[in-house]
Amino acid sequence: MAQLIREFRASYAFVERNFNLVRRYWGWEVVWMCYSIASTLSITYIGAGMEAISGVQVDTNYLIMYLLIGTLVWRFLAIVFDNISEMIAWERWEDTIEYTFMAPITRLTQMTGQTVFAVAYSLLSTAILLGIVALFFHLDLSQANLFGATVMLLAGSLSFIGLGILASVLPLLFPERGAQMTHVVQAVFLLISGVYYPIEVLPQWMQPLARVSPATFVLQGMRATILEGAPTRSLWPHLWPLLVAGLVTLPLGLYIFRLGERYAKRTGKLKRNG
């Protein structure tokens, strides 16, 4: 029990620290939110303008909702991924990495704290974004199964947490360019996961990748619940692959991270000088 309390306190250390950092860097939060709003609106307006672009009658509201779901779900998953994959880059930048790695905590404890914060922060950011974007468009959510959508989002975040842990090894192994490499990982998922288009439009050779991307399942489930009001029990075909992906990527991420940490300690890559 005492051990559990100790681990809980240690996990909470990361939640509290990240909350304090967000508070202190509030200017960045405002800038980032402005960027997110502009980016979300510009993508969603493609749907609003499609009839004028193509000269063909289209279901504009459906298209707007289709793109908006893509944008918001991607924003949510990307924030979860960023918060976890950049934890090492962040500590390197602040020069605190050695203190965190010297503390008597397991990486599981560290990742748990980081993950709790990432999911809470991401949910809040996405909700604010949705609230602001709703002022620009008439969003008809009367048919939407919002509970089912939340279940899909949380199930999807499991695998993105695992992928984030895997990607966080990059800044550990490549102190100078590792953080940028995580953006490449994110860009590939954005390309193949049908965020703004159905995966069927991708080249044949890309489609197998698209079908195993966890984001594809999240997006398909989210569109089913919000656009078609699919009941929660019908989501199982979208849910189980996400749960399996989470079961694989989470322990795999922790294992790879442990190997990366060991390599960094052998080669002196935790710290670049001294």
Place this chain on the structure above:
Amino acid sequence: MYANNEIALHVAGVTKRFVRSEGIRWPWKHNSNGPKPVVAVDNVSFDVARGEVFGILGPNGSGKSTLVRCLATLLIPDEGQIMIFGHDALREEMAVKRLINRVSVEASFFKKLTPMENLLYGARLYGLDARQARKQVVEILTRLGLKREDISRPMEEMSRGMQQKVAIARAFLTQPILLLLDEPTTGLDPRSKREVQAFVEELRDCHDATILLTTHDMQEADALCNRVAIIDDGKIVALDTPANLKASVARTNRHEVTLEDVFMELTGKRLQTEEETDE
């Protein structure tokens, strides 16, 4: 040897090499020499008794910080063994981490956070109760000369001396029984240096802490340490009490022999200060 027989730290044959990265190595451009490893710590062995203040004296680049990082579980030695209060630093890493803490030459903190926020983060990582830790943070920091209002100011607004005091408080807060002080006073003004040294003296005299102190300040080593190891190019070239080290060097001039003289005698080099190296 120090009077206490309990061994706090046992270092046996520790060697640490680094391979310098030489960019991309193309397979068709075979270089028979290959990247040469740099030996940062070379077959270092010593024991530190419980309650002892053990100094490691050496110039920049002599391997002091690498050795401390090995002790702090931040580097894995290529050879040798490190035992801390009977726990193997490699195999029983978590047990060792609970017993140690380290203050490095750079006071590394989340710069936008206050000392209280930074120290509470550290306290939680070590499983301490936050309410108790808050009280202790105020006590330790005021004892180290920080004003109460400084405790809730962002770290980035503080002088280096103040930041270093917060770093010492962070280490002390977790009550380590082995404290690794890696050049804690380098770059501090004389007053801050004296305050930090007084705190180390208090730790030595009033708390059950074993201290390993690396420095290139000979007076500091002389004043604080029970024994001193002189390290050069990763090797220990002498290890004894400051008095015995000084006695081992013949008095050539009329002046009193210092640890600087000992170092020059043993290595043919001067001990540089951080400032000199930066220049």
